[in-house]
Amino acid sequence: xxxxxxxxxxxxxxxxxxxxxxxxxxxxxxxxxxxxxxxxxxxxxxxxxxxxxxxxxxxxxxxxxxxxxxxxxxxxxxxxxxxxxxxxxxxxxxxxxxxxxxxxxxxxxxxxxxxxxxxxxxxxxxxxxxxxxxxxxxxxxxxxxxxxxxxxxxxxxxxxxxxxxxxxxxxxxxxxxxxxxxxxxxxxxxxxxxxxxxxxxxxxxxxxxxxxxxxxxxxxxxxxxxxxxxxxxxxxxxxxxxxxxxxxxxxxxxxxxxxxxxxxxxxxxxxxxxxxxxxxxxxxxxxxxxxxxxxxxxxxxxxxxxxxxxxxxxxxxxxxxxxxxxxxxxxxxxxxxxxxxxxxxxxxxxxxxxxxxxxxxxxxxxxxxxxxxx
Amino acid sequence: xxxxxxxxxxxxxxxxxxxxxxxxxxxxxxxxxxxxxxxxxxxxxxxxxxxxxxxxxxxxxxxxxxxxxxxxxxxxxxxxxxxxxxxxxxxxxxxxxxxxxxxxxxxxxxxxxxxxxxxxxxxxxxxxxxxxxxxxxxxxxxxxxxxxxxxxxxxxxxxxxxxxxxxxxxxxxxxxxxxxxxxxxxxxxxxxxxxxxxxxxxxxxxxxxxxxxxxxxxxxxxxxxxxxxxxxxxxxxxxxxxxxxxxxxxxxxxxxxxxxxxxxxxxxxxxxxxxxxxxxxxxxxxxxxx
Numbered sequence: 001x002x003x004x005x006x007x008x009x010x011x012x013x014x015x016x017x018x019x020x021x022x023x024x025x026x027x028x029x030x031x032x033x034x035x036x037x038x039x040x041x042x043x044x045x046x047x048x049x050x051x052x053x054x055x056x057x058x059x060x061x062x063x064x065x066x067x068x069x070x071x072x073x074x075x076x077x078x079x080x081x082x083x084x085x086x087x088x089x090x091x092x093x094x095x096x097x098x099x100x101x102x103x104x105x106x107x108x109x110x111x112x113x114x115x116x117x118x119x120x121x122x123x124x125x126x127x128x129x130x131x132x133x134x135x136x137x138x139x140x141x142x143x144x145x146x147x148x149x150x151x152x153x154x155x156x157x158x159x160x161x162x163x164x165x166x167x168x169x170x171x172x173x174x175x176x177x178x179x180x181x182x183x184x185x186x187x188x189x190x191x192x193x194x195x196x197x198x199x200x201x202x203x204x205x206x207x208x209x210x211x212x213x214x215x216x217x218x219x220x221x222x223x224x225x226x227x228x229x230x231x232x233x234x235x236x237x238x239x240x241x242x243x244x245x246x247x248x249x250x251x252x253x254x255x256x257x258x259x260x261x262x263x264x265x266x267x268x269x270x271x272x273x274x275x276x277x278x279x280x281x282x283x284x285x286x287x288x289x290x291x292x293x294x295x296x297x298x299x300x301x302x303x304x305x306x307x308x309x310x311x312x313x314x315x316x317x318x319x320x321x322x323x324x325x326x327x328x329x330x331x332x333x334x335x336x337x338x339x340x341x342x343x344x345x346x347x348x349x350x351x352x353x354x355x356x357x358x359x360x361x362x363x364x365x366x367x368x369x370x371x372x373x374x
Numbered sequence: 375x376x377x378x379x380x381x382x383x384x385x386x387x388x389x390x391x392x393x394x395x396x397x398x399x400x401x402x403x404x405x406x407x408x409x410x411x412x413x414x415x416x417x418x419x420x421x422x423x424x425x426x427x428x429x430x431x432x433x434x435x436x437x438x439x440x441x442x443x444x445x446x447x448x449x450x451x452x453x454x455x456x457x458x459x460x461x462x463x464x465x466x467x468x469x470x471x472x473x474x475x476x477x478x479x480x481x482x483x484x485x486x487x488x489x490x491x492x493x494x495x496x497x498x499x500x501x502x503x504x505x506x507x508x509x510x511x512x513x514x515x516x517x518x519x520x521x522x523x524x525x526x527x528x529x530x531x532x533x534x535x536x537x538x539x540x541x542x543x544x545x546x547x548x549x550x551x552x553x554x555x556x557x558x559x560x561x562x563x564x565x566x567x568x569x570x571x572x573x574x575x576x577x578x579x580x581x582x583x584x585x586x587x588x589x590x591x592x593x594x595x596x597x598x599x600x601x602x603x604x605x606x607x608x609x610x611x612x613x614x615x616x617x618x619x620x621x622x623x624x625x626x627x628x629x630x631x632x633x634x635x636x637x638x639x640x641x642x643x644x645x646x647x648x649x650x651x652x653x654x655x656x657x658x659x660x661x662x663x664x
Contacts, residue, residue: 098393101439106480109394144392144630250639253661280634283393283627287440294439296393301634308635311625312465312508313597322663330637337640 004216006206011222013195013215016077020050023122025208031120031157034090036080041069043083045090048122055080062167062237062348064357072165078123078191081167084353086276087128088135090119091152092300098283099296116151122159127170129160129184130177130345131276137339138279148298157204160185164228168237169348171361175242177345179232190225197225238348240361241368245342246333248368253325257366262321264356269302271350271358272327277343278302303327328363378489378649384629385426386417386434387484392630395437395482396422400475401457406543409464410508411473412449414457415483428452429490430515431621431649435629436460436472437482444468445626445644448486449511451518458483461511461543487629489649491516491593491619500528500589504604506576506596507536510543512621512648513595521554528589535561535576535600539569557583577603580611587612593649595621602659605652615653622648622655638664 004012014022023033035048038055048054059072059079072079101107124132132153139149163172163179172178181188186205190197197217200206272278282301287294301308304323309316317323335343344360351359386396398415405411415436417423428434428448437443444466450459464473475481493516501520505513513532520527532551536542539562548558559579561572572579576596590613594604601620608618624636624643631642639658641647658664 103439107397107439107482109397109482139632141631144632146392146632250657253658253664279632281627282633282635283443285440285442291440296439298393303634307625309625311623312463312469313623316624317663319663326637326664329639334637334640338642 004214006200006209006214008200008202008206011197011199011217012209013217013221014189014198014209015195015213015215017051018212019077019196021212022208023048023050023120026120026157029118029208031118033120033122035122036078036083038069042067043069043080043085045085045087045121051077054078054123059165060167062169062352064169064351064359065354067352074193076191076193078161078189079165081163081165081170082125082128082347082349084274084349086274086347086349087121087124087132088276090121090156091132091149092135092139092279092281093148095297095299096148097295098298101294101296103292116148116155118155118157119152120157120159124158124160124185125163125172125347126160126178126181127163127172127175127345127347128276129158129181130172130175131347132158133184134277134339134341134343134345135279137341157208158185158187158201160188160201162188162190162225162229164191164232166232166236167348169351169359170236170346171238171240171348172346173233173236174238174240175342175344175346180229190228192221192224192228195221197221236346238346238351238359238361240346240364242332242342244368245364246329246336248364249329249333252367253329255367257363258321258325260366261324261358261363262319265320265324265358266356267304267306267320267323268355269304270353270355272302272304273300274349274353275331276345276347276349277331280308282308303330328360332360332364378492378651384485384487386422386486387629392628392632393484395435395443395484397480398458398483400477400479400481402477403473403475406461407541409473410461410543411464412459412461413472413475413481414450414459415481416457417483418480424455426458426486427455428458428486428515430493430519431490431512432486432488433512433629433648434458434460434483434485435487435626436468437484438468438471439482441471442468443482443627444472445487445629447512447621447648449514452515453518453522461508461514463508484629487644489647491621491649493519496591497523497526498528499591500586501530502533502585502590502592502608503531504533504576504579504592504594504596504600505535506600507541508543509594509596509600509621510534513593514544516593517551517556520556521551524554529557530555531557531559531583533559533561533576533579535563535574535579535596537563539566539571575603576600577607580604580607585611585613587614590617592618593621594619598622615656616651618652619649620652620655620659622650624648
C-alpha cells in the first residue's frame with residue numbers, strides 16, 4: 001500500500017490517526033500548525049498539536065444573533081462550522097506594527113522587524129478559502145502589493161476541509177464558494193467516519209504526504225463523500241439570489257429599506273470584524289509619554305465607525321443608514337467592479353454575530369421585494 | 375467606467391514600504407489667512423528631491439510621528455522643483471501640529487498620489503476654474519501650468535469665492551494672473567467694510583459671462599455643496615459632463631486604494647481620483663451621504 005501513485009489533483013485515503021504525523025511533519029518543516037479548537041464555548045483558530053485538540057463530535061447551531069456549540073451526533077473531527085474568527089487574522093493581522101520612530105536629534109525610522117511566520121492552516125472551509133482568494137485580490141494587486149500580507153500568505157500551507165455540515169446561517173452554495181473546495185489549497189480533506197479523503201492541490205501538499213501510510217481512495221468512500229457534499233448543498237440554512245447583483249443594490253440607493261435596517265442596526269461593526277473579506281484598516285500612532293518613541297501600527301477599521309469617513313470637510317457618512325448602505329452596497333455591489341467578484345462568500349458570520357439579528361440575505365430580499373428603480 | 379489615466383508611480387513611495395514616509399525638511403512656513411498656512415518642503419535626500427515631480431491636482435501624505443498623517447494637495451508650481459508647497463487649513467491634530475513647525479523641522483512625506491487635472495489634454499480649449507475656500511490650492515498648480523503655456527489655451531476664467539474677504543487665499547497673485555489674461559472673478563459670501571467686490575456664492579458668478587459649450591472645460595474644487603451647484607450651472611450651459619472635472623475630498627490613510635476609507639461607489643478617491651470627470655461619478659455623487 002506504500003506505493004500508490006501520487007500527483008497533484010489525485011485523491012487518496014488517509015487513515016484518521018495519520019493526521020497527527022502529517023501535522024508533526026508540517027511542524028518539522030517549520031510551520032506552526034493552526035486549527036479549530038474550542039475556547040469559551042466557541043470555535044477559535046489557534047495552535048493545535050493534533051487530533052486531540054480538535055473539536056471532535058461537536059458542531060454549532062447558528063441562527064441570526066445566536067451561536068451554540070452542540071454535539072454533532074458522530075465522532076468526526078471537522079463537523080464544526082466557523083465561529084466568529086476567520087483566517088484573515090493570520091494574513092491581515094488585526095494590529096500590526098509598521099514602523100517605529102525614535103527621536104534622537106531627529107526622527108529615525110526603522111522598519112518593523114517582525115518577519116512573516118510560517119503557518120499551516122488546518123481545517124479551512126471552502127467558503128473561507130474563497131474569502132482568502134478575495135482578500136488576495138485586495139492586497140496583492142498588480143500595481144501595488146502589501147508586503148505584510150504577501151509574505152504571510154506566501155509562507156502559508158493550507159489544509160482545507162470540505163464542508164459536510166453547514167449550519168443555519170450558511171449560504172455558500174448560493175455564492176458558489178462551497179461546500180466543496182475547487183482549488184486554492186495544498187491539501188483538501190473530506191472527512192468520512194473511517195478515513196480522510198485527501199485531494200492533493202499542490203506539489204508542496206504532495207511532498208507532505210509522501211511516506212505516510214496512504215491508501216487508494218476506494219470507490220465507495222468517494223461516493224460517500226460526493227453524496228455528503230450533495231446533501232450539504234441542500235442543507236444550507238440560508239439562500240441568496242445573486243443574479244441581479246450588483247445592479248439591484250446600486251440602483252436602489254434611496255430605497256426605504258435602508259432606513260428600516262438603520263433603525264435596528266447599532267453601527268457596532270461586528271459584521272465587518274467577523275467578515276473574512278472585509279479589508280479596511282486604519283493607521284494609529286502609539287507614542288511614549290515623553291514623546292520620544294512612536295510606533296506606527298495598522299489596525300482593522302470598519303465602515304461603521306464614526307471616524308471612518310470623517311475628514312476636514314465633515315463626515316461623509318454621519319448616519320447609520322449611510323454606513324449600513326455603504327457596507328452592503330460595497331460587499332454585494334461595487335466590490336465586483338473593484339475586484340471582479342462579489343465580496344461575500346456566504347459564510348454567514350455577519351448574520352450569526354449581529355447582536356440585533358440583521359440578516360444580509362433578508363435585507364437583499366427586502367430590497368428586491370419593494371424595489372424602487374430610480 | 376473609466377476614470378482618468380493613472381498618474382505615474384509616486385516618486386516618494388516604494389512598493390515595499392507603502393506606508394513608509396520619506397523625510398523632508400520645512401524650508402518655509404507662513405500664514406496665508408487665519409488658521410491657514412503654506413508649508414514648503416524639501417526632501418532631505420537631494421536625489422529624491424531631484425526625482426520628485428507631480429502633476430497639478432495631485433496630493434501628498436504628510437506625516438508627523440505621534441500625531442499621524444494627513445492628505446494634503448500640492449499647491450505649488452509643478453515646474454518649481456526645489457521645494458514643494460502645501461497650503462493647509464489647521465483643523466485637526468495633524469494639521470495643527472504641522473502649523474506649529476519651524477524652518478528646518480522634519481516631516482514625513484509620501485507621494486505624489488492620485489489623478490490630476492487633465493490640463494494637457496485640454497489645450498486649445500477655454501478653461502473655467504471654479505474654486506471655493508481651501509479648494510483653490512489644488513487648482514493653483516493648474517493655473518501655473520496655464521500661465522507657463524498661456525498661448526495654448528483660449529479664454530481662461532477663474533471663479534473664486536470664500537466666506538469673507540479675510541478668508542480669500544493668494545490675493546497677492548491675482549494681479550499677475552490677470553496680467554496674463556486670466557479673468558479672475560472673486561466673490562465672498564459675506565462682505566465687510568473693506569469689500570468692494572462681488573457678494574454671493576461661486577455658482578452665481580456663472581451668470582456674469584457667456585460660455586461656449588463646444589470649447590469650454592470646467593475644473594472645480596471646493597466644498598461638495600459648491601461643486602454640486604457649479605456642476606449644475608455648467609451642465610445648464612450644455613458643457614458635457616465628461617468635460618467637467620471635479621476634485622473630491624475623502625478621509626484617506628494609504629493613498630493607494632488599500633485602506634478602504636475614501637470609497638465612492640466603486641472608486642477609491644485616493645487612486646481613481648481625487649480628480650474625476652463628472653460623467654464618471656455622476657451616478658454616485660448626487661446620492662446624499664454615499
